[in-house]
Amino acid sequence: MIIRPVPGVPQVSVWVTYRIGSAYERTGTTGSTHWVEHMLFKGGGKLAKGDIDRLISRLGGKFNGFTDKDWTMYYETIPAEHLETALFVEAERMRNASFDPKEFAAERTVVISEREGAENQPEFLVEEELWATAFHLHPYHWLPIGYKQDLEGMGRDEVYEYYLRHYAPNNGILTIVGGVDPEATLALVRRYFGSFRPEMVPRTPPLAEPPQSGERRSEIRRPGPVNYLALGWKIPAWGHEDLPKIVMMSAVLGGWRGYNFFAAGSWEPRANRLYRGLVEAKLATVVKSGFEMRRDPSLFAISATLAPGVDHGEVEKKVDAIVERLHEKPPASTEIERARELIRAWSRYEVDGVEFQGFMISQLEVLNSRDSFPGFLQAVERVTADDIQAAAQRYLTDRTRTVIRYHAEGGS
Amino acid sequence: MILRPQRLEVEGGARIVYAPNPASPFVSFQGSLPGGVTAERSGEEGVANFLSRLLLSGTRVHTTRQLAEALEGLGATLEFGVSMDAVQFYGRCTKRTAAKVFAIVADCLTSPVIPAKEVERVRAEILTEIEEDRDDTRARAQQELLSSIYPRGHPYGRDPRGDPEQVKAIEPRILLEFHGRLYGRDGLTLAVAGDVDEGLVRIVIEKALGTLPANNARSGPPGDPDPQPPLTRTVDLPHKSQTDIAIGLQAISRGHPDFYALNVANLLFGVIGMYGRLGATVREEKGLAYYSLSRLRAMRHGGHWAIIAGVNPARLAGAMAAISHELDRLNDEPFSEEEIENGKLNQIGGLAVHLDRNAEVADALHEIEFHELGLDFLDRYPGIVKGLTREEIVAAAETHIRKRDCSVAVAGPLRGEVPSL
Numbered sequence: 017m018i019i020r021p022v023p024g025v026p027q028v029s030v031w032v033t034y035r036i037g038s039a040y041e042r043t044g045t046t047g048s049t050h051w052v053e054h055m056l057f058k059g060g061g062k063l064a065k066g067d068i069d070r071l072i073s074r075l076g077g078k079f080n081g082f083t084d085k086d087w088t089m090y091y092e093t094i095p096a097e098h099l100e101t102a103l104f105v106e107a108e109r110m111r112n113a114s115f116d117p118k119e120f121a122a123e124r125t126v127v128i129s130e131r132e133g134a135e136n137q138p139e140f141l142v143e144e145e146l147w148a149t150a151f152h153l154h155p156y157h158w159l160p161i162g163y164k165q166d167l168e169g170m171g172r173d174e175v176y177e178y179y180l181r182h183y184a185p186n187n188g189i190l191t192i193v194g195g196v197d198p199e200a201t202l203a204l205v206r207r208y209f210g211s212f213r214p215e216m217v218p219r220t221p222p223l224a225e226p227p228q229s230g231e232r233r234s235e236i237r238r239p240g241p242v243n244y245l246a247l248g249w250k251i252p253a254w255g256h257e258d259l260p261k262i263v264m265m266s267a268v269l270g271g272w273r274g275y276n277f278f279a280a281g282s283w284e285p286r287a288n289r290l291y292r293g294l295v296e297a298k299l300a301t302v303v304k305s306g307f308e309m310r311r312d313p314s315l316f317a318i319s320a321t322l323a324p325g326v327d328h329g330e331v332e333k334k335v336d337a338i339v340e341r342l343h344e345k346p347p348a349s350t351e352i353e354r355a356r357e358l359i360r361a362w363s364r365y366e367v368d369g370v371e372f373q374g375f376m377i378s379q380l381e382v383l384n385s386r387d388s389f390p391g392f393l394q395a396v397e398r399v400t401a402d403d404i405q406a407a408a409q410r411y412l413t414d415r416t417r418t419v420i421r422y423h424a425e426g427g428s
Numbered sequence: 429m430i431l432r433p434q435r436l437e438v439e440g441g442a443r444i445v446y447a448p449n450p451a452s453p454f455v456s457f458q459g460s461l462p463g464g465v466t467a468e469r470s471g472e473e474g475v476a477n478f479l480s481r482l483l484l485s486g487t488r489v490h491t492t493r494q495l496a497e498a499l500e501g502l503g504a505t506l507e508f509g510v511s512m513d514a515v516q517f518y519g520r521c522t523k524r525t526a527a528k529v530f531a532i533v534a535d536c537l538t539s540p541v542i543p544a545k546e547v548e549r550v551r552a553e554i555l556t557e558i559e560e561d562r563d564d565t566r567a568r569a570q571q572e573l574l575s576s577i578y579p580r581g582h583p584y585g586r587d588p589r590g591d592p593e594q595v596k597a598i599e600p601r602i603l604l605e606f607h608g609r610l611y612g613r614d615g616l617t618l619a620v621a622g623d624v625d626e627g628l629v630r631i632v633i634e635k636a637l638g639t640l641p642a643n644n645a646r647s648g649p650p651g652d653p654d655p656q657p658p659l660t661r662t663v664d665l666p667h668k669s670q671t672d673i674a675i676g677l678q679a680i681s682r683g684h685p686d687f688y689a690l691n692v693a694n695l696l697f698g699v700i701g702m703y704g705r706l707g708a709t710v711r712e713e714k715g716l717a718y719y720s721l722s723r724l725r726a727m728r729h730g731g732h733w734a735i736i737a738g739v740n741p742a743r744l745a746g747a748m749a750a751i752s753h754e755l756d757r758l759n760d761e762p763f764s765e766e767e768i769e770n771g772k773l774n775q776i777g778g779l780a781v782h783l784d785r786n787a788e789v790a791d792a793l794h795e796i797e798f799h800e801l802g803l804d805f806l807d808r809y810p811g812i813v814k815g816l817t818r819e820e821i822v823a824a825a826e827t828h829i830r831k832r833d834c835s836v837a838v839a840g841p842l843r844g845e846v847p848s849l
Contacts, residue, residue: 024451026780057702058712066708069701074770076777095780122715125740130718132669133738136565136840239667241559271500281787283505283519286484287496296492301553321560323552354501361503364453365520369785 017190017205018377018386019198022370028194029093029374030102032110033382035189036182037086038160039222039312045170045178047162050083051127052179056090057081058119061112065119068105075101078371083160086311087382093371096195100204106190107208110183120172128168131161138244141236142319142422146246149234150315150418154225184215191378194370225313232418237425243322244422245300245331248315249412251307254383260395261407262307266316267355268347268404269338270305274362276376277308287354290318293338298323299331309383315418316411328421342408346401359396431783433793433803434626438634440613440642444620445793445803446629449786452622454522456786458794459618460514461537463610465583466650466729474590475606476510478550478598483508483517485546488539492546495532504529508536512584513728514798515611518790523623530636537611538640542600554595558587565672565840568663570736572837573674576659577732583650584730612644613637619793622786653678653730658832662846663839671741671840675751675849676734677833682726682799689816689824690733691724692771696763697754697825698722698735700774705757709750710737716747728799733829741841748836752849755831762822771821776810 038049059065072079077094090109092102134140144159151157190209192201228250251262266272271285285291294300300320307316320331347355367373380386431447438444465476484506486492499506506519506529517537521529561567571587578585589595616637620629655678680686698706703721710720720737739747763771783789796805831849838846 025784027784029784066701066712070770073701074773074777076774076779076781078781093781093784095777098777122713125715125743126711126718129670129716129738129740132740133566133718135669136738240563242556242563282509283507285496285500287493287500291496292493296549298549298552301556321556324556324559350497354497357503358500361454361505361520361522364522365505368452368454368456368787371784 018192018381019196019201020193020373020377021196021198022194025195025370026096027093027370028096028099028102028192028196029091029370030099030106031089031091031191031374031378032106033189033191033378034088034183035187035382036088037084038158038162039085039155040182041155041162044166045174046158046166047127047160048170048175048178049088050160050162051123051167051170051175053081053083053088054123054127055115055120055175055179056109056113058114058116058123060114061108063105063108063112071101071105085156085160085308089375089378091371091374099192099196099201103204103208107212110185110188110209111212113179115172115176115179117172120175124167127161128164131164131167134161138238138240138242138422138424139319141238142244142246142420145234145236145420146248146315146317146418149232149420150228150248150250151225153223154312155222156225156310156312156314181215181218184217185209185212186214187217189378189381191374191381193374193377222312228416231414234420236420236422238422239426240424243328243424244320245322245328246317246319246420247332247335248317248418250416251314251316251411253312253314254309255385258407258410260392261399261403262316262411263359263396264352264355264399265342265404265407266306267359268351269342270303270318272355272358272362273306274366275309275379276366276372278375279362279366279368279372285358289338293334294320294331297334299326299334309379311383332419339408339412342405342412346405349401352401352404356397363393431789431806435797435803436629436634438613438637440638440640442613442616442618442637442640443797444618444629444633444637445797446620446624447789447793448625449622449789452786454520454786455526455620455622455624456520456790457618457620458516458518458787458790459616460511460516460794460798461611461617461644462513462615463515463606464511464513465588466513467610468583472602472606473586473594474554474588475598475602476515477589478554478595479603479606480508480510480515481550481553482542482546482603483536483540485550486541486543487535488541489535490532492543495536498532499529502528506533510588512588518787520787523628526628527632530633534636534639540607542603544600547600547603551595551598554589555592558589558592558595563665565665565668565670566736566738568665568839569672569674569837570734572661572663572839573676573734573835574732576661576835576837577656577676577678578653579656582653584653584727584732609645612641614642614644616640617794617797619790619797621789621793650729655833656835658835660836660846660848661838662842664842665839666841668840670738671744671838671842673737673739673744673747673751674734674837675834676732677830677835679724679731679733679828680726681728681730683728684726686824686828687726688812689820690828692768692775692813692816692821693763693825693829694722694724694733695774696767696771697758697829700771706735706751706754709754710747714746714750716743716750720747720751741843744838744843745847748847748849752831755829755834755849758825758829763818763825765818768818768821772813772816775813779806779809
């Protein structure tokens with residue numbers, strides 16, 4: 017449990033993070049973690065269906081849940097004097113969700129609807145194909161939403177079992193940030209969570225992905241008006257000693273939007289090599305790049321929306337040239353200083369307010385790196401031009417690259 | 429009192445509102461001036477958006493690259509965009525870098541050079557976005573709805589980007605003329621939150637904004653849109669997985685006396701928690717959709733109210749029936765005292781919750797100033813909400829959310845006729 021009092025602010029943000037994500041699933045039950053998340057808004061124990069909604073909404077609060085590959089989070093941001101309401105909700109959610117069979121059946125079509133809505137977006141199809149192609153064995157192969165056939169076939173009991181096994185105090189992290197008194201908060205936490213016993217949480221690690229030893233490619237052909245391209249390179253897990261170098265490499269190539277993916281909003285970095293090489297050069301209308309903070313080895317990815325009349329090959333060739341340039345020559349000191357300044361700035365922006373702080377603390381804690389994060393930021397500051405070049409040489413190689421071409425066919 | 433905003437009026441008509449938070453290590457800002465879609469004359473459709481996207485593309489003293497390098501070298505963010513009623517800008521910087529950042533903001537607003545190469549880049553981006561949205565069931569249904577409920581050609585009903593032919597026809601000359609006519613201090617509104625104080629506002633920001641010309645022409649109102657008969661429009665996109673529904677009608681402006689009552693009615697109908705009454709039926713009870721919600725868009729010269737929902741194509745009829753039922757309930761089973769009380773408490777409690785971050789504070793202050801609600805608005809708002817009666821809220825729903833006048837737009841894989849409401 018982490019309590020961060022912020023004197024004088026009228027809000028409190030309560031986050032509960034479970035060490036369970038889609039990477040803990042197995043084939044046949046993909047999407048079960050996300051389905052559990054949906055069911056945990058439907059009551060159980062002292063909460064009737066709709067009570068979470070009513071209790072938090074009456075306070076003017078915000079609440080939601082997120083299922084990631086490595087974790088699942090729930091949060092409430094409410095007026096600080098109502099902290100107890102959020103703790104009550106989260107305690108009931110942790111152990112007492114009812115998984116009413118009728119509710120489970122109704123939610124099946126909702127989660128399938130969520131997947132179908134995502135399928136309407138070409139970018140989702142590209143992302144799903146990228147991870148599926150890059151990871152053959154590791155469960156990063158699928159996205160948290162899961163596969164439709166699994167969502168159609170999964171039964172209530174197996175999802176409920178999954179919940180019972182993984183939702184326990186010893187598999188969760190409670191983070192409280194805001195205008196609260198630590199001692200009074202601790203007393204409330206004891207009142208609501210103190211009687212919960214730890215569970216024997218299964219600790220079978222996800223299957224490790226064998227080393228990739230050659231480029232992988234896949235193509236998607238769908239009706240539509242616009243072509244897309246995605247490229248991903250294998251990078252090590254969060255916590256690896258090379259991550260500070262990869263952060264700087266990422267910033268030099270595509271700018272920096274912070275470690276908190278909620279914070280950047282619609283802001284687009286433009287003083288970087290990919291924007292200049294692809295967008296300014298009118299090869300793409302949008303380019304995005306970066307990596308997710310992952311527990312296991314993951315991807316550094318670049319995605320582009322192709323400009324009208326531009327061929328996938330032209331864009332790939334340009335990306336190759338940009339990567340090759342970094343292989344051959346370290347970045348200039350001006351580029352490095354700009355990247356550092358951007359990263360420093362985002363370390364301020366992404367912890368603005370109690371809600372962002374709650375997310376960042378939770379994300380770092382679930383990755384076991386909250387205590388080491390200040391040291392990590394210092395390590396980023398120390399990264400040199402040669403380090404960036406070396407990181408590019410080591411990780412941006414064709415042997416570990418995956419390329420997805422999305423071909424729009426026939427117009428809409 | 430949640431915030432103590434202050435106002436400074438700059439010679440020439442600009443207004444700056446600011447709310448200091450000394451504990452914050454940076455500044456968020458949001459501004460606007462009257463160069464939005466409603467300022468476009470006939471033949472200028474799409475120009476406001478096009479121009480706003482060129483404002484970071486070079487000025488008389490900075491190239492495109494220099495602007496990006498200067499901002500990111502300072503660790504600052506800055507974006508421009510357009511709404512129906514204004515051109516907008518927003519960003520973040522520190523007190524230390526504010527002088528340079530606001531000088532850049534003023535430079536971008538005052539002296540864009542509209543380089544031909546950048547014009548073609550932005551044109552390609554806009555055309556691609558329009559094409560993407562034509563293939564996007566949600567965007568397509570919503571745009572079809574807006575063009576149904578507003579009169580033909582009314583700015584609130586058209587795509588703010590213009591149609592592809594209009595975008596292809598926009599020339600630098602038209603962009604510069606639009607800029608010269610509208611970009612100035614008169615009507616400029618800027619909200620600043622975080623590590624800001626009077627000194628920063630007076631010495632740095634006022635000085636920067638003072639470089640804008642004072643003689644811009646305020647746009648005239650587009651006129652209250654005439655009511656339109658309800659229409660049903662469909663767009664068949666057979667390759668998609670989900671069908672999107674948009675249902676709605678013209679509603680009221682932000683300044684309308686019924687605004688606060690209708691706002692609470694809308695929250696109860698399709699916003700609060702898991703999307704209000706609508707979400708409780710369509711999502712929670714029947715499992716028909718992942719999202720099914722309502723929106724009230726109250727702008728300066730009018731507005732609209734709409735439902736949007738994404739459903740499996742085979743469940744379209746069921747979703748339409750459920751939505752129709754909820755619209756009927758507004759009359760047959762008006763909001764109860766308990767529902768009304770919940771809605772009021774949500775709005776009162778939400779004041780603190782929604783002013784958590786600097787950007788949220790800047791956004792709220794900007795809206796208050798843009799709609800001339802008064803610096804004491806945040807103090808008055810709980811009283812306004814508490815003072816609403818059940819009768820006023822129910823009447824606002826009955827008056828402004830009329831099922832018989834709703835248009836319907838559906839985009840996605842179509843299987844037979846779209847059922848009527």
